Amino acid sequence: MSSGGPLLHFDGVSKWYGSVAALLDVSFEVRTEVVGLVGKNGVGKSTLMKLAVGLLAPSQGRVQVCGFDSGTREARARVGFCPDFDRLYEPLSGVTFVAWMLRYHGYTATEAERRGEEVLTELGLAENMRRPIREYSKGMRQRVRLGQALAHRPQFVLLDEPMTGLDPVARAELSQHIRELPSQGVGVLVSSHVLHELEAVVDRVVLVHQGRLLASGKIAELRDQLPERPHRLRVKAARCRELAAQLTAWPEVEGVSFQAEALEVSVSGHRGFYERFTNLAAEWHGGIQELTPLDDDLAAVFGYLVE
Amino acid sequence: MTSPANSADANAGPDRSDVALPTAAATVFESARQTLLMLRYRRVLWYLPIALAVFGALTFVLAGLVHGRISGHDLFCIIAWWGLGTVVVPWITLFLGVQTVHGEIEDRTSQYLFLRPVRRVPLLLGKWIAITLAASAMAWCATAVLFVAIQARADLWPDGRQPHLFWSFGLVLTFGAMAYAAVSVFFGATFRRPLAWAAFFVVGLQMLTANLPVSAGLRQVTITDHLRRMVLDLIEPDRGLAHALWPAERDESLVELSDGAFRFESGSPLVSLLIFTFICLALAAYRYACTEYESRARD
Numbered sequence: 001m002s003s004g005g006p007l008l009h010f011d012g013v014s015k016w017y018g019s020v021a022a023l024l025d026v027s028f029e030v031r032t033e034v035v036g037l038v039g040k041n042g043v044g045k046s047t048l049m050k051l052a053v054g055l056l057a058p059s060q061g062r063v064q065v066c067g068f069d070s071g072t073r074e075a076r077a078r079v080g081f082c083p084d085f086d087r088l089y090e091p092l093s094g095v096t097f098v099a100w101m102l103r104y105h106g107y108t109a110t111e112a113e114r115r116g117e118e119v120l121t122e123l124g125l126a127e128n129m130r131r132p133i134r135e136y137s138k139g140m141r142q143r144v145r146l147g148q149a150l151a152h153r154p155q156f157v158l159l160d161e162p163m164t165g166l167d168p169v170a171r172a173e174l175s176q177h178i179r180e181l182p183s184q185g186v187g188v189l190v191s192s193h194v195l196h197e198l199e200a201v202v203d204r205v206v207l208v209h210q211g212r213l214l215a216s217g218k219i220a221e222l223r224d225q226l227p228e229r230p231h232r233l234r235v236k237a238a239r240c241r242e243l244a245a246q247l248t249a250w251p252e253v254e255g256v257s258f259q260a261e262a263l264e265v266s267v268s269g270h271r272g273f274y275e276r277f278t279n280l281a282a283e284w285h286g287g288i289q290e291l292t293p294l295d296d297d298l299a300a301v302f303g304y305l306v307e
Numbered sequence: 308m309t310s311p312a313n314s315a316d317a318n319a320g321p322d323r324s325d326v327a328l329p330t331a332a333a334t335v336f337e338s339a340r341q342t343l344l345m346l347r348y349r350r351v352l353w354y355l356p357i358a359l360a361v362f363g364a365l366t367f368v369l370a371g372l373v374h375g376r377i378s379g380h381d382l383f384c385i386i387a388w389w390g391l392g393t394v395v396v397p398w399i400t401l402f403l404g405v406q407t408v409h410g411e412i413e414d415r416t417s418q419y420l421f422l423r424p425v426r427r428v429p430l431l432l433g434k435w436i437a438i439t440l441a442a443s444a445m446a447w448c449a450t451a452v453l454f455v456a457i458q459a460r461a462d463l464w465p466d467g468r469q470p471h472l473f474w475s476f477g478l479v480l481t482f483g484a485m486a487y488a489a490v491s492v493f494f495g496a497t498f499r500r501p502l503a504w505a506a507f508f509v510v511g512l513q514m515l516t517a518n519l520p521v522s523a524g525l526r527q528v529t530i531t532d533h534l535r536r537m538v539l540d541l542i543e544p545d546r547g548l549a550h551a552l553w554p555a556e557r558d559e560s561l562v563e564l565s566d567g568a569f570r571f572e573s574g575s576p577l578v579s580l581l582i583f584t585f586i587c588l589a590l591a592a593y594r595y596a597c598t599e600y601e602s603r604a605r606d
Contacts, residue, residue, distance in 0.1 A: 053422055054421075054422075055418060055421055055422070055599070056599050057599065073328060073424040073425070073426070074424070076422060076423060076424040077328060077424035079422075081422050083415075083418060085415050087414045087415050087416050088416065088419075089345065089416060091345070091347075091348040100341055101419060101420075101423060103329070103337050103341075104329060104334065104337065104420070104423035104424065104425045105328070105329075105423060105424060106327050106328050106329050148419060
C-alpha cells in the first residue's frame with residue numbers, strides 16, 4: 001500500500017439481500033484518522049462494516065482495505081473488527097480466546113499467549129483474564145472483543161458500538177485510546193448511537209441513511225452546508241430586552257425569543273453574526289455572560305439531515 | 308488501561324509485517340485442536356462415563372438372561388451392530404458435528420474465525436477431523452465396554468474368546484464416525500435446522516432405506532449398507548448371524564455382497580464410503596466457504 005493512501009476505500013458499493021437494498025452506491029475513504037459512522041438502527045451501518053472486513057461481499061462496487069480487496073487474506077491480516085454482538089466462546093478464559101484467535105494470524109502458542117495477556121492487561125482486564133468468559137460482566141466481555149480486534153496489531157480497525165456496556169470511566173479511557181490510534185498509523189472507523197461520545201472521538205463523520213451515504217466531513221462543515229437551517233444560539237446577558245431589540249434589527253437574525261433569563265436567537269449567515277456580536281459584546285454594558293450554539297453538534301446535524 | 312497498540316513493545320510479540328500467515332495444514336491442525344478442546348465443555352460428554360457404565364451393566368445382565376440361547380460371539384455382534392452401529396454412533400456423531408459447526412454459525416462466534424487471515428475450508432476440515440476423532444474414541448470405548456461385559460460371561464464362549472471381534476467393530480465404527488462426521492458438517496454448514504435433517508437422515512435413510520433388499524437400489528446412498536458389508540466381511544458370520552444383521556437380504560446375496568469389502572476397487576464398500584465422505588465434505592466446504600452467514604436470506 002502506498003504511504004498515505006486510503007486504508008479503507010468504498011467505491012460505488014451496493015449490497016442487496018434479495019430485493020432489499022441494504023446499501024446503495026456508497027463511496028468514501030478513510031485514511032489514518034478516526035471516522036465516525038452515524039445512522040439510525042437498520043440503515044446499513046453493520047452491513048457496511050461487514051463489507052469492509054469481508055464477512056459480506058458487495059453486490060456491486062469494490063471495497064479495499066489497506067490496498068487489498070476486502071475479504072482476501074492480505075486484507076484480513078491487516079484489519080481488526082470489534083462486532084456489536086455479545087457472543088464469545090463462553091467456557092474459555094479471555095486470554096485463551098484472544099490467544100486462539102492470534103494462532104490464526106501466525107503467532108506461535110507462546111507468542112499468542114503473551115500477546116493476549118499483554119493486550120488484555122492494557123485493556124484493564126489483568127485480574128480477570130484467566131476466569132471463564134461466562135463469568136464476565138458486560139463491560140469485561142466488551143474488553144475481550146476489543147482485545148481480539150487489536151491483538152494482532154491491525155493497520156485498520158472497525159469498532160461497531162464499542163462503548164456498549166462500558167462504565168463512564170472505561171468509556172472515557174476507550175475514547176482516549178481511539179484518539180491515539182491514528183498517531184500509531186492505525187485508521188479507525190467507529191460507529192455509535194451515542195452521538196455526543198462519538199463527537200468527542202472522531203475527526204469526521206460519515207452519515208448513512210436508508211442505505212445511502214447522506215453526508216461526509218467534519219461536523220462543523222456539515223452544519224455550514226445547511227443554510228436553510230438557521231443556527232440557534234443561546235445568549236445570556238445583562239439587559240436582555242434591550243439586547244433583543246438590538247439583535248432583531250440585524251439582517252442575519254431571523255428571530256429572537258426569551259427563554260428563562262436568556263435569549264434564543266435564530267441566525268442565518270452566522271459568520272457575519274459572530275463578527276458583529278464580538279464587537280457588540282466588547283461594548284455591551286453589563287457584559288455578555290454566555291453565547292452557546294444549540295444545534296451545531298452531531299446529533300442536531302444528523303437530525304436535520306435525515307428530516 | 309493503556310493503549311494496546313501504543314504500548315506494545317518489540318519483544319511482546321512479532322510485528323505484523325514479520326508474521327507469516329499459517330499454512331492450510333497448520334490451520335487444519337489448529338482448528339482440530341481448538342474444536343477438540345471446545346468439545347470438552349459439551350455437557351453431553353460429561354455423562355458419557357455414566358452412560359458407558361450403565362451400558363456395560365445392562366449388557367452383562369442381558370448376557371446372563373440369554374444364556375443357552377445365543378453365543379457370546381453372536382450376542383456381541385448383534386448388540387454392536389444394531390446398538391452402536393446404527394443408533395449410538397450415528398446419533399452421537401451427527402449431534403456433535405451439527406452442534407460444533409451450526410452452533411458457531413447460529414451464535415455468530417464463527418465470525419471471529421472468518422475474520423482471520425485463513426481460508427474457511429481448512430477450518431472446516433479441522434472441525435471434521437476433531438469430530439471424527441471424538442466420535443471414534445467414543446465408539447472404541449463403547450465397543451470395549453460391550454466386549455468386556457459379554458466376555459465376563461465365560462460360559463457364552465464355547466469356542467474361546469475372540470478379540471478380533473472387538474478390533475473388527477472398532478475399525479468399522481471408526482469408518483462410520485468418519486462418514487457421519489462428514490454428513491454432520493454438511494448439514495451444519497447448510498441447513499437452518501440441521502438436527503431435523505440429521506433425524507431424517509438417520510431414521511429415513513440409514514434405518515429404513517439401508518435395510519431394504521438389494522433390489523430396491525437405494526442402499527448405495529447410505530452409510531449403513533457399506534458399514535454392514537464391512538462387518539460381514541470381517542466377522543464372516545454363519546447364515547443365522549448374517550440374517551440377524553441383515554434381515555432383508557436374500558440368502559444368495561449375503562456372501563456375494565459381503566465379500567471383498569475392503570478392496571480398493573470401484574464399488575467396494577470401502578471405496579464407496581470414501582467417495583460418499585468426500586462428496587459430503589466437498590459440499591460442506593463449498594457451503595462453508597461461499598455462504599454469507601449474516602445474510603438476511605438465511606435469517
